[in-house]
Amino acid sequence: MTALPSIAFSLLLLSVFLLGVLTLRLASRTRDQQRELERLNDALRRSRELAEQQQTKLAQRSTLDTVKDEFISTVSHELRTPLTSIRGALGLLTSGMLGEIEPKAQNLLRIASSNTERLIRLINDILDLERMESGRDSLKLRRSSILDLAREAIDTITPMADNAGIRLDLNCAAPRDAIYFDADPDRILQVLTNLLSNAIKFSPSGSTVWVQIHSDVNSLLLKVIDQGRGIPPDKLETVFGRFQQVEAADSSKKGGTGLGLAICRSIVQQHGGAIWAQPNRGGPGTTLWVQLSRSARSSDSTSPEQTTMPVTERGDGLVLVCDDDGSIREVVAEQLRQQGYDILQAGSGEEAISIARQQIARAAGLVNDDRSARPIAAILLDLHMPGLTGWETLERLRESPTTAAIPVIILSVSPPSERMQPQGLAQGWVQKPFNEKLLLAELHRVLISSSGAGQVLLVEQDQQTANVLLSGLREAGVRVDHAATLQQAVDRCLLGAPELMVLDMNLPDGDGFSLVDWMKRQPTLSDVPMVVYSGRELTDAEIQRLRLGPTQLLNKAKVRPKQVEDMVLMMVQRRPETAAVA
Amino acid sequence: MRRILIIDDEDDIREVAALSLEATAGWEIMTASSGADGIQAAANGKPHAILMDVMMPGMDGPTTFRQMQLNPETAGIPVLLLTAKVQGVDQRRFADLGVAGVLFKPFDPLTLALQISQTLGWND
Numbered sequence: 001m002t003a004l005p006s007i008a009f010s011l012l013l014l015s016v017f018l019l020g021v022l023t024l025r026l027a028s029r030t031r032d033q034q035r036e037l038e039r040l041n042d043a044l045r046r047s048r049e050l051a052e053q054q055q056t057k058l059a060q061r062s063t064l065d066t067v068k069d070e071f072i073s074t075v076s077h078e079l080r081t082p083l084t085s086i087r088g089a090l091g092l093l094t095s096g097m098l099g100e101i102e103p104k105a106q107n108l109l110r111i112a113s114s115n116t117e118r119l120i121r122l123i124n125d126i127l128d129l130e131r132m133e134s135g136r137d138s139l140k141l142r143r144s145s146i147l148d149l150a151r152e153a154i155d156t157i158t159p160m161a162d163n164a165g166i167r168l169d170l171n172c173a174a175p176r177d178a179i180y181f182d183a184d185p186d187r188i189l190q191v192l193t194n195l196l197s198n199a200i201k202f203s204p205s206g207s208t209v210w211v212q213i214h215s216d217v218n219s220l221l222l223k224v225i226d227q228g229r230g231i232p233p234d235k236l237e238t239v240f241g242r243f244q245q246v247e248a249a250d251s252s253k254k255g256g257t258g259l260g261l262a263i264c265r266s267i268v269q270q271h272g273g274a275i276w277a278q279p280n281r282g283g284p285g286t287t288l289w290v291q292l293s294r295s296a297r298s299s300d301s302t303s304p305e306q307t308t309m310p311v312t313e314r315g316d317g318l319v320l321v322c323d324d325d326g327s328i329r330e331v332v333a334e335q336l337r338q339q340g341y342d343i344l345q346a347g348s349g350e351e352a353i354s355i356a357r358q359q360i361a362r363a364a365g366l367v368n369d370d371r372s373a374r375p376i377a378a379i380l381l382d383l384h385m386p387g388l389t390g391w392e393t394l395e396r397l398r399e400s401p402t403t404a405a406i407p408v409i410i411l412s413v414s415p416p417s418e419r420m421q422p423q424g425l426a427q428g429w430v431q432k433p434f435n436e437k438l439l440l441a442e443l444h445r446v447l448i449s450s451s452g453a454g455q456v457l458l459v460e461q462d463q464q465t466a467n468v469l470l471s472g473l474r475e476a477g478v479r480v481d482h483a484a485t486l487q488q489a490v491d492r493c494l495l496g497a498p499e500l501m502v503l504d505m506n507l508p509d510g511d512g513f514s515l516v517d518w519m520k521r522q523p524t525l526s527d528v529p530m531v532v533y534s535g536r537e538l539t540d541a542e543i544q545r546l547r548l549g550p551t552q553l554l555n556k557a558k559v560r561p562k563q564v565e566d567m568v569l570m571m572v573q574r575r576p577e578t579a580a581v582a
Numbered sequence: 583m584r585r586i587l588i589i590d591d592e593d594d595i596r597e598v599a600a601l602s603l604e605a606t607a608g609w610e611i612m613t614a615s616s617g618a619d620g621i622q623a624a625a626n627g628k629p630h631a632i633l634m635d636v637m638m639p640g641m642d643g644p645t646t647f648r649q650m651q652l653n654p655e656t657a658g659i660p661v662l663l664l665t666a667k668v669q670g671v672d673q674r675r676f677a678d679l680g681v682a683g684v685l686f687k688p689f690d691p692l693t694l695a696l697q698i699s700q701t702l703g704w705n706d
Contacts, residue, residue, distance in 0.1 A: 073667065077637065080666035081592060084688040088598030091691035119686055438664045 052055070059409035065134060083123075087116050087305045116259070125259040129242070132266045139184035139270055146188075146220050146292070147172050147179045150211050160197060165205035174215035181220050181272060181294040183302035188292075192266045195224045195288050198261070201350055202228035203285070216441050218491065219273075220292045227285040236277045240265045258416050268292065274437070281432070291437065317377030317447060318359070320344045322393070323411065324385040328432075332380060332411070335436050336443070344376070349388030350380065353396055353403070356434075362403045378404050380427075383412040383488075394425050407446045412440075455572060456480045457498035459489045459515065461508050465561070469502070472565045478572060486510035490518060497524045500571055502564065504556070505534040514548050531567050533559060584609045584704070587629040589620035589646065590664070591638045598691060599633065599664075607695035617641030617649070625655040631682070631702060636665040644679055651680075660702055663691070 006507035017282050060410040090113045092098055101109065115145070130539070133277055145455045154168050172179065177405055192211075199209040207227040214221040231239060231246055238244045243258035261275075268275040319341045326347065333343040344359070359376050379397070383390035390410060409428035423527045428446040430439050458472065460466040461484050473480045481498070483489035486509045492498070505512035512532065519525040529549040535556045543553060586609050590596045593615070600611040612627050614620040618641055622630060632650075636643035643663055650656040660682035676684045683701035685694075698704075 077666045081595070082668065085592070085594035085598055087688040088595070088602060088691040092598070092601055092605060095692055098601075104590050116688075 012173075020453065043200065069134070070221045072127060072130050079123050083116065083120055087113075090116060118340065122257045122259070125257045126264060129259055129263050131265060131430055132263070132270060138386060139187060141182045141184055142246075143180055144188065146181060146183075146184045146213055146222060147350060148172075149183075149185060150187050150192060150213060150222065153189055153196055154211065156193055157196045157200065160227050161200050163211070164200050164203070166200050166203050167208040167551075169208055169210045172213040172221065174213050177212065178215035178294075180222070181292055183292065184267075187267045188271070191267050191290065191393060192222070192224075194260045194264050195290070198256075199224050199226035199228065199286075199288070201256070204228065204238070213353065218439075219294055219441065221438060222290045222292070224288045224290075225280065227280075227283065228286075230279055230284055231286050233279070236279070238276060240275070316340055318342045318344065318374045319443070320346060320352060320355060320359075320376050320379045322346040322349065322379060322385075322390075323382035325382070328382070328411075332439070339440055341443075342374070349385055349390065349393030349396075352381070352393055353388075353400075356397060356403045356406060357400070378407045378427075378443060380411050380430075380443075382407050383410060386565055391425075398425060409442060409446055414435070454497040456502060456568060457483060457489065457500075458494055458502045459483045459486075459507070459512075460502070460504040461485065461506060462504070465504075468561045469564060472561060473568060474564065476569055478569065484508075486515055489515055493519065493522070493525055497528055498533065500529050500568060502531045502568060503533070505532065513542075516548065519548060529571055531564065531571065533564065584631070584706075585612065585627065586610070586698070587612045587614065587620065587624055587627060587632045588621075588634075589614045589617065589632060589638075589643075590635040591615055592635070595635070595687075596705065599689070599694065602689075602691035602694050603698075606692060607699075609695065617643070617646030618648055621649055621656060624650060624659055625653065629659060630699065632659055633660055633662045633664050633685075633698065636663050636667060636676070644676075645671045647679060647681060662698060662701060 016119050056153070090109060092107045093101065094113050148256070150170055150172075154170060158168065171210065196209065196211070203209060203226045209227075210225040212223045212224070212225065214223075235246050239246060240261045242262045244262075245256065245258050267276050268290055271292055273290065275288065275290050278287050278289065279285075301505075307581065319334050319336055320330050321336070321343060323332070324347055326451075329345050329347070333345060344355055346355050356376055356379065381390045383395060385393075388396070394408055397408065407427040409430060410424070411432060411434065413429050413432045428442045430442050456478055458466060458469055458473075458480055460469065460482070462543045464483065466482050466484065470480055470482055480574055481492055486507045487508075503512050503515065507515070516530075519528060525548070527549040530546070530551045530555065532546055532551060533554040533556045538553065543551075546553075550571070552571065554564060554567065584607070586603055588596050588599050588603075588611060590599070590613075596615065600613060609676055612623055612629060617638055620632070621632065622657045623629075623671045626684045634643050636682065638646075641649070643665070647661050647663075650659065650661065662683045662685055663676055663679075663681050664685050664687060666687040667675070685697055685701070689697070699706075
C-alpha cells in the first residue's frame with residue numbers, strides 16, 4: 001500500500017514539473033511575441049518618419065522647380081526684348097531697303113546679324129534643354145511613322161543641303177508595318193533635323209549624307225551617315241555634352257550653339273531610346289545611331305526611373321560564330337559570352353557545317369549537364385569568306401535535314417537592303433561594323449521567334465521562387481517565360497499574348513495592379529487568364545481590378561509552389577487550343 | 583491701304599516694327615506705348631489690325647485685349663500678340679484668350695508683314 005502514495009506523489013511531481021515547463025515556454029513565447037511586436041512598431045515608426053521626410057523633400061523640390069521655371073522664363077524674356085530691337089534694326093539695314101550701304105559696312109552688318117541669330121538660337125536651345133531636363137514639358141505621344149518623319153526632316157533641310165552642294169539619300173530597310181512607333185513627332189523631327197544639319201555642316205561639298213532606317217521586333221534604328229571629317233575616338237561620347245564641340249572654333253565657324261546633340265540625346269532618352277556616334281569603318285565620316293522603342297512603355301509609367309533603355313534579357317544558348325577574320329570572331333564571341341551565351345567558333349563555311357553536324361550528333365547522345373553538348377541555337381555567319389561563301393554555306397546547311405532548322409543571322413558589311421537572298425534562308429541580319437546592342441537585340445529576336453514564345457508568362461521578382469516554379473512547369477512540358485520586373489513583363493507581352501499569366505503582386509518597379517491596368521488597355525491582352533498570388537488578403541475591389549480573363553487568386557503565405565503549379569497546369573489544359581494540341 | 587496699330591512699351595521695338603511694316607508692306611502705322619493709350623487709339627483710328635506686346639506696365643496685353651472686346655468700337659478689330667514669352671504654358675494661355683494669333687520676338691523684320699497677313703488670311 002506504500003507504493004500508491006509514492007506513485008501519486010511522483011505523478012504530482014511530474015505534473016508540477018510539466019506545468020512549470022509549459023509556463024516557462026508560454027512565457028518565453030509571449031516574450032518573443034512581445035519583441036516581435038516592438039520590432040514591427042519600430043519599423044512602422046521608421047517608415048512613417050521616412051515618408052514624412054520624403055513628403056517634405058518633394059514639397060521643397062516643387063517650390064524650387066517653380067522658382068527656377070519663373071527665373072528661366074523671365075531671363076529669356078528679358079534677353080529677347082533687346083534682341084528684338086537689334087535684330088529688327090540690323091535686318092532692315094542689311095536688306096538695303098533703307099538705302100545703299102558700302103561693301104565694308106555691309107560686311108560689318110552681316111557679322112552683327114549672323115551673331116545676333118546665333119545668340120537667339122542659343123537662348124532658344126538653353127530654354128529647350130532646361131524645359132526637357134526638368135521633365136515638366138511632357139511628351140505628346142502619338143503613333144508616328146519614322147519614315148514620314150525622316151522624309152519631313154529631309155524636306156526641311158534640303159535647301160541647306162543644296163546650298164552646301166550635298167546630296168541627301170533615304171533608305172528604309174524596315175518592313176512597312178514596322179515603321180510605326182509611339183513618339184512626340186515634333187520632338188523626333190527636331191532630333192532628325194538637327195542630326196542632318198550637323199552632317200551637312202561637317203561634310204565636304206559634293207558628298208552624300210545617308211539616312212537609313214532598320215527595325216527589329218522591339219525597336220527602330222535610324223542611322224545618319226556622313227562622309228565628313230569624322231569625330232576623334234576620344235570625343236565620340238563628349239559631343240553629346242553641353243558646349244562640347246569637336247573643335248573650339250566650330251561654334252563660330254559653323255554657327256552652332258554647342259547644345260544641339262545634348263538636346264537630341266535628351267529628347268531620345270525621354271522617348272526611352274538611345275543615341276550614339278561611331279566612326280565609319282574604312283572611310284571618312286561618322287554614323288549617328290538613334291535607337292527608339294516601338295512602344296512607349298516609359299510613358300505609361302509615372303516613375304521617372306522608367307525612362308531608361310529597355311532591359312536586354314540575358315542570353316541562353318549555344319551560338320556558332322563563323323567568320324574568316326579571327327579578331328572579329330573573338331570580339332563577337334566575347335560580347336555574347338558576357339551576355340551568358342555559350343560559343344563555338346568556325347573560321348570557314350566548311351568548318352561551320354562540320355561543327356553543326358557534329359553538334360547534332362553530340363546532342364543526340366545528350367548528357368544532361370554538359371552545356372557544350374546542347375544543339376546549336378543559332379549561327380552568326382559572315383558572307384565574304386574564302387572557300388565556301390556565306391550564301392553557299394547557308395544553302396548547304398539548309399539542304400541537310402539535321403541542320404536545316406538552325407536559325408542563321410548574317411553578319412556582313414553589306415546592308416540588308418542589298419540582300420539578294422532567296423526568301424527564308426536567313427532569319428536575321430546585322431551589318432558590320434556592328435553595334436553590340438543591335439547584335440544582341442537581333443540575336444535575341446531571332447531566338448525568340450524561332451523557338452516560339454512560351455505559353456505561360458511567370459511574373460515573379462524572387463529568383464528562387466521563380467526557379468522552383470519554372471523547373472516544375474517545364475518538367476510538366478509547359479513552355480514558360482520568366483519576367484522579374486514590370487518592365488520585362490511588358491516587353492514579353494508585346495511579343496504576343498501569353499495563354500496564361502502567373503503574377504506575383506510585388507514587383508521591384510511597380511506592382512501587379514500597374515501591369516494589369518496596362519494590359520487592360522491592350523486589345524490582345526485584355527482577357528488573359530491569370531493566376532495571381534499575393535502576400536496579403538486582397539479586398540473585393542482589388543480583386544475586381546485584377547480581373548482580365550478567368551482569374552485564380554492564391555495567398556502566397558498559405559500556398560506551396562506545387563499548388564501553384566497544379567493550378568497553372570489545370571488552367572492551361574482547360575484552354576481549348578492547348579487541349580487540341582495535346 | 584492697311585492700317586496697323588502697334589502697342590508696345592519699348593520705344594525701340596515700336597520704331598523697328600513700324601519701319602519694318604512700312605518698308606516691306608507699305609502699310610500705314612499708328613503706335614501707342616501703353617494699353618490704355620492703345621484702346622483710345624484703336625477707338626479713334628479704326629485700324630485693320632492691332633499688334634500688341636504682352637508684358638507692359640500698367641495694363642498688360644491680355645487685359646487690354648479683354649477691355650477692347652467689351653468696347654463695341656474696338657471689339658471687331660483682330661489682335662495679334664507679339665511676345666517674348668515662348669514657353670508652352672504661356673502659348674496655351676494666349677491661345678485660350680481668343681486672340682487672332684500669337685507672333686514671337688525677336689521677329690524677322692523682313693517677314694513680319696507677311697506673318698501678319700498669313701495669320702489674318704489677307705491676300706493683298
